[in-house]
Amino acid sequence: MPVRRAARAHLALPALAAAALAACAGSRPEPAGCDLGRGPCAAGAGGTDVRLEISPRPIRSLRDLEVAAVVSRGGAPVEGAEVALELSMPGMYMGENRVPLAPLGGGRYRGKAVLVRCASGRRDWVAEVVVRPRAGEGGDGARGGGGGAGEGARTVGAGRGAAGEPAAVRVRFPFEVAE
Ligand SMILES: [Cu+2]
DSSP, X not given: OHHHHHHHHHHHHHHHHHHHHHHHHHTOOGGGSOOTTTSOEEEEETTEEEEEEEESSSOOTTSOEXXXXXXXXXXXXXXXXXXXXXXXXXXXXXXXXXXXXXEEETTEEEEEEOOOOOTTOOOEEEXXXXXXXXXXXXXXXXXXXXXXXXXXXXXXXXXXXXXXXOOOEEEEEEEEOOO
């Protein structure tokens, strides 16, 4: 008797998890939001807000793209963070495409990117702005704002221990290329 009850309870868990997943997927229609191909978009995650602009528009593959992000928290600009843009295609490996965004002051970050063309003809991409705050508000002041775009991302990540490293926030912007 107790054995059978336990078995039934166990079975119920995957079913619940599946239902929760389905509900989650259904309640977030991603492309319905802002279109980076038409103008700047704003989104947030974990209390960090990002306004992202990719130009020129419409966004095309195999072109030099200007990437401009404004990062804020509670309305205040986020200074001295390690910020990068990652471009990917959902469920399809298109090669690693991560560009550091250099700080300009005032919570503004800028960089350049190029999108590859998808051999399958797909045009849906996701731009993710990855923001890693400066460690402990001034504790990492030596790395401050002036770092060049080239050395940014990798050097800082490699040099810091996992324990003291502030968590990175990822803000997603789904978009489509014009061609
Ligand atoms: Cu693709």
